[in-house]
Amino acid sequence: MEKRAIGGQGLTTSALGLGCMGMTGSYGPVDDAESTATIHRAIDLGVNMFDTADVYGPFTNERLLGRALAGRRDKVIVATKFGGAEMDDAGTVTGGANGRPEYVRASVERSLRNLNTDRIDLYYQHRVDPKVPVEETFGALGELVAAGKVRYLGISEARSGTIRRAHAAAPLSAVESEYSLFSRDVESNGVLETVRELGIGFVGYAPLGRGFLTGAVRSASALGPTDLRRIFPRFEEENLEANLALLRRIEKIAADLGVGGGRLALAWVLAQGEDIVPIPGTRRRTHLTENVEAATAPLDADTLAALAEAVSGGEIAGARTSPQDAGIER
Template sequence: MQQRRIGPFDVSALGLGCMNLSHAYGTPPSPEAAEALLLRALDHGVTLFDTAALYGFGANETLVGRVLKPHRSKIVLASKCGMTGIDGKRVIDGRPETIKRTCDESLKRLQTEVIDLYYLHRWDKQVAIEDSVGALADLVTAGKIRAIGLSEVSAATLRRAHAVHPIAALQTEYSLWTRNPEIAVLDACRDLGVAFVAFSPLARAFLADGLHDPETELEAKDIRRQMPRFEPANYRRNLALLDEYRRMAAEMGCSPAQLALAWLLAKGSDIIPIPGTRSPDHLDDNLGSLAVRLEEATIRTLDALINQKTVTGPRYNAATQQEIDTEEF
């Protein structure tokens, strides 16, 4: 397994996003299927496992903790605070006392004495970023977490946070169809020596060519139903981009998912994608991207084919967009 660096850790070049084993994409898999998927990833050399207090309102941390506890020394365990479920609703709360309490709760669910990489899941704009990161720094001092991460923040916020305590990783969405990190965050990460962790690198199945009709294929509670790019009219236009994309994948002798991940891996050795999946076959396919090598001409062609100008619809609806701090085109 190829390795990349996050702060003090060497991790597999592809991590595993664990969210959809418990949260957000309709009915989760059975506990037995979820456990098998986690162990299969481990057996294949994946060492970075990414969860959060929010996912399944604690259920995902409980799952990950139970399954991976016997293998704790082999993995880098990442979780998140600052956004949790309270009385069935998602709540953003970055107050220092909440962050510290949430960490203690997560440690219990994860069945570990220390979380390797602990992210502020969302910046609570009612709380100065310096105060939230200060609480995370206190957790480092207390030995409860080893490194600090941020999620969905701008370059300016990253720099403010990094001035309080070194930030090991910044996590946000990055793929061919979501290029926002290219505005400023990637450059800021490189200036500061911060690893970039890319979630939804397969554009929530779009780049895996795994979703053709959101109206009929998505369950009622699937979060993609609230995302403008998946609205029927927008998605039909986006699907037209896949004809040439499929042709390129076939020409390369790889799957569409492998092409998307290979493009992202080629964008920098400091980028660690964390695709999520419930399918053992998809997991194996994703890991196969590590063997795909793209020439510069191919990368340029992909850049021109699928980007912020050719994709129809913003990535989030207006209400969700107000909650995040990322730069927008």
């Protein structure tokens, strides 16, 4: 698979990463054996970046990834996150976003144990803590880089000004935010412009619109009772019905090309720049193969133009994040 440089600090990854969040819940039943097989198959197919976070589970996602990578650790880039919510060592949430230096130091040690590794390749501040200057958080993160516990740094869902301040305190390799045909905020809010000006890479999560762009979600009532998408306004029945009209436009273009809508949507993200690495999440090997095929199917100018005409970010019904998701800088 094609490799892409992420930022100017030396980090290089596969053009496509694998988001692991759904492997331990969030979108349906858990199957550790299939998730592990999916991780192994991803490595065989050339995917080398695996994205997790301490809050996924909590902790169970990092532990699953750590087990799956036993004997394969040196072949991959492990990306994890801290501070999305304050937690104790039992996994009990004790507060909101936490960027205090002492919490940073405790979190990295906990993630190293959970992942069964001696270093984290890419470590993100998961959500910005409005109570702590980002310079203090990234000062502590810079110390972890110097100590060899972390190789590269990132920040998730931050505004342009915060990205600049964090990067000045300790060089960032990556900014992670939601990005898809369904979520294009970063094109208009200055985030993409800022990371490109500063030479920072961009990692796009939910590039398939949390599964919406694959056509897998046609009705809110079809979502299981524990499905995380139930809390997102875009998946409320009225909004979902409006958004299906947009999906049908994408599916028409995909059908004319003889490919699936999800594959087309993922190829679109990959086409937005060689400094962008999407990290679609999947628990199943079949879906993984479909996603990897998108990485080898470049889109021509006519198809890109047709997609741009079919979907305008302003037409999407419903907010992309839940009201409970504190720490996203809007």
